[in-house]
Amino acid sequence: MGTVKIEKANIEDAFILTGLKKNVFDSEKERWLGNQDGIVDHNIQPPGYA
Numbered sequence: 001m002g003t004v005k006i007e008k009a010n011i012e013d014a015f016i017l018t019g020l021k022k023n024v025f026d027s028e029k030e031r032w033l034g035n036q037d038g039i040v041d042h043n044i045q046p047p048g049y050a
Contacts, residue, residue: 028044
């Protein structure tokens, strides 16, 4: 079995984590709202997530 190592994120990780977070929120928006432009659901798209 492999070993899991947890490390505290640092400022250099912010760019990678922000991109990952945006991709997840965008895919959830597509999944639940489809192509319905103009609809904002703060449960799926928190304010300022982009």
